[in-house]
Amino acid sequence: MLLEKINSPQDLKKLDIEELTSLAQEIREYIINTVSTTGGHLAPSLGVVELTLVLHYLFNTPADKLVWDVGHQAYAHKIITGRREQFPTIRQYKGISGFPKRSESEYDAFGVGHASTAISAAFGLACARDLTGDDYKVLAIVGDGALTGGLAFEGLNNAGATTRDFIVIVNDNTMSISQNVGAVSKYLTNLITNPIYNKIKTEVWELTGKLSTMGSHIRRGVKRLQDSLKSFVIPGLLFERLGFRYFGPVDGHDIPELIRLFHEVQKLHGPIVVHVLTKKGKGFEPAEKNASVFHGLGRFDPVTGIVTSKSDVPSYTGVFGKTIVEMAQNNDKIIAITGAMALGTGLHDFSQKFPERFFDVGIAEGHAVTFAAGLAASGYRPVVAIYSSFLQRGYDHVIHDVALQNLPVTLALDRAGIVGDDGPTHHGVFDLAYLRTIPGLVIMAPMNEEELRHMLWTAVHYNGPVAIRYPRGAGESVPLSASFENLPIGVSKVIRPGNDIAIIAIGPLVHRAIEAAEILYRQDKLSVEIINARFLKPMDTEMLTRVASRFKLVLTLEDGAVKGGLGSEVVEYFSDHKFSSIEIIRCGIPDSFVEQGERETLLHILGLDTEGIVQQVRSAKAYKNLTRLNLFKFNRH
Numbered sequence: 001m002l003l004e005k006i007n008s009p010q011d012l013k014k015l016d017i018e019e020l021t022s023l024a025q026e027i028r029e030y031i032i033n034t035v036s037t038t039g040g041h042l043a044p045s046l047g048v049v050e051l052t053l054v055l056h057y058l059f060n061t062p063a064d065k066l067v068w069d070v071g072h073q074a075y076a077h078k079i080i081t082g083r084r085e086q087f088p089t090i091r092q093y094k095g096i097s098g099f100p101k102r103s104e105s106e107y108d109a110f111g112v113g114h115a116s117t118a119i120s121a122a123f124g125l126a127c128a129r130d131l132t133g134d135d136y137k138v139l140a141i142v143g144d145g146a147l148t149g150g151l152a153f154e155g156l157n158n159a160g161a162t163t164r165d166f167i168v169i170v171n172d173n174t175m176s177i178s179q180n181v182g183a184v185s186k187y188l189t190n191l192i193t194n195p196i197y198n199k200i201k202t203e204v205w206e207l208t209g210k211l212s213t214m215g216s217h218i219r220r221g222v223k224r225l226q227d228s229l230k231s232f233v234i235p236g237l238l239f240e241r242l243g244f245r246y247f248g249p250v251d252g253h254d255i256p257e258l259i260r261l262f263h264e265v266q267k268l269h270g271p272i273v274v275h276v277l278t279k280k281g282k283g284f285e286p287a288e289k290n291a292s293v294f295h296g297l298g299r300f301d302p303v304t305g306i307v308t309s310k311s312d313v314p315s316y317t318g319v320f321g322k323t324i325v326e327m328a329q330n331n332d333k334i335i336a337i338t339g340a341m342a343l344g345t346g347l348h349d350f351s352q353k354f355p356e357r358f359f360d361v362g363i364a365e366g367h368a369v370t371f372a373a374g375l376a377a378s379g380y381r382p383v384v385a386i387y388s389s390f391l392q393r394g395y396d397h398v399i400h401d402v403a404l405q406n407l408p409v410t411l412a413l414d415r416a417g418i419v420g421d422d423g424p425t426h427h428g429v430f431d432l433a434y435l436r437t438i439p440g441l442v443i444m445a446p447m448n449e450e451e452l453r454h455m456l457w458t459a460v461h462y463n464g465p466v467a468i469r470y471p472r473g474a475g476e477s478v479p480l481s482a483s484f485e486n487l488p489i490g491v492s493k494v495i496r497p498g499n500d501i502a503i504i505a506i507g508p509l510v511h512r513a514i515e516a517a518e519i520l521y522r523q524d525k526l527s528v529e530i531i532n533a534r535f536l537k538p539m540d541t542e543m544l545t546r547v548a549s550r551f552k553l554v555l556t557l558e559d560g561a562v563k564g565g566l567g568s569e570v571v572e573y574f575s576d577h578k579f580s581s582i583e584i585i586r587c588g589i590p591d592s593f594v595e596q597g598e599r600e601t602l603l604h605i606l607g608l609d610t611e612g613i614v615q616q617v618r619s620a621k622a623y624k625n626l627t628r629l630n631l632f633k634f635n636r637h
Helices: 017-038 042-046 049-058 075-083 118-132 144-148 150-160 183-192 195-210 213-233 237-241 255-265 285-289 316-328 348-353 365-377 388-403 431-436 449-460 509-524 541-550 566-576 599-605 610-618 621-636
Strands: 065-069 138-143 166-172 245-251 271-277 334-338 358-360 381-387 410-414 442-444 466-469 493-496 501-505 528-532 535-537 553-561 583-589
Touching: 017 042, 017 049, 017 075, 017 255, 042 285, 049 075, 049 138, 049 166, 049 255, 065 118, 118 138, 118 150, 118 166, 138 144, 144 150, 144 166, 150 166, 237 245, 245 255, 255 271, 316 334, 316 348, 316 410, 316 449, 334 365, 348 358, 365 381, 365 388, 381 388, 381 449, 388 410, 388 431, 410 449, 431 442, 431 466, 431 535, 431 553, 431 566, 442 449, 449 466, 493 509, 501 509, 501 541, 509 528, 509 553, 509 610, 528 541, 535 566, 541 566, 553 566, 553 610, 553 621, 566 583, 583 610, 599 610
Parallel strands: 065 138, 138 166, 166 271, 245 271, 334 358, 334 381, 381 410, 410 466, 442 466, 501 528, 501 553, 553 583
Antiparallel strands: 442 535, 493 528
């Protein structure tokens, strides 16, 4: 077993090409077997095994910097940079991250979880290198999907306007720019990376520059001929126009060819793009055939590829997907929009049944929001299905293009709250706080999948912008009604009446509050009122006034940032209206980034499970007085 001997990239340099090829197969098997148990991003990492080996084989990492985009390509990178034995802990609580993480390894030059960031970050590293007078290479490995994000092109535009040494590797596994691959383009790639060709090209260029008028004419003619040839046989003219020297396409699974190409590229200077063709899921047939399913998944059979970790309870995502299809059958104004996540957001069925009303805009969240605003301004009712943490990238667009114009755009925020194994880059814990400040935006959060259906119906029929946030994973297993209810905007609902304590909760944590109320009643003789806020904005102020007049102890409960969310809204209202004699405990995500781990584990650590809520109540100053008073009443009766 070669893999057992690889503890750092230095060990790779002792291998020959045949051994590198064997090692690539061992790494693939190790990734498949591990991820089948832990879950994770399988297909993207399987596609870049050979590329990863070659980069570490030729370049002097960690002195030379590799920046991955998106980070779920980096499993093989982690395995060969001293984390082989830790790899089975990937994405687990206290284990290694599923993404590059600077605090985890010196080989992780920059942390990443969201797409399209690598070029900008890596160019920053390159500029820092030059400012300090250091001498090392900086490479950004960019998945082709990340090039749908505007930030990637902002980085290319900036870097290409300079002469700094900087290499961008485009890992291309689906884009149409792969279509022109063939014998001619391969021959041309061999030609333009040939040292003799580059030496002659440089000398001819310098010579013609010394000539008078004729020299400039020759230069322009040669440049036009070169550009025309390149645009005909290879898809590199775009990058050339942005100021990069383009090389490729090259087979990303051909180790000898990759070594030959990068051996020459690393000698060159200035901004360079290397176009590498790979296959997602390479080496695992189920992933090769269905890369979207194996992009990120839970446990599966490593032989058959059959997913084994699915719940029988419908997920919030699944209910959302079925509901929007049901609504769209009777409303041809409903449009569905996603950012390269049709399967992940539950819109696959919609895309099949209403292809003309479905738009996948790629990894371009800001564009998705403004695109939806344009549709809404034309009389349509667009629903933008997007992960909560990804909407952070479209924040200005929500303010400027949607809310400011009061356009009826529905933002369906999947993966809200604690999402688990993907960690701090993917927890959707900031949405309530960052959206609450936007004037005119209605913010809803359902306590279960049935309420999600009614909220989606209400949002699409509301004449203004709405955000609905709901969690990842299985719902609460409640029956779903056949009809829809138009919910009154800004009105909460009392789930369980009580006399001693009020818990104002939002989202699925309402159920944890109900469980906590049962324990407090049985063990502490406390009567707890449970209020499902349903709306963060507009907040039910009549409910807050009633609560303030009846209770001395109030808990707010949310799986979002405690600073700025539901708890802040309640505290601000009580303060503004001079309700000063109430003890308020805000339960939510503290002012820190939450690590990875199973959702239930993290909720327990954060004190947001049933046990934690009970303990929060018992830690209150008012608790002793309430229990003493209730005990007195109990003894009298």
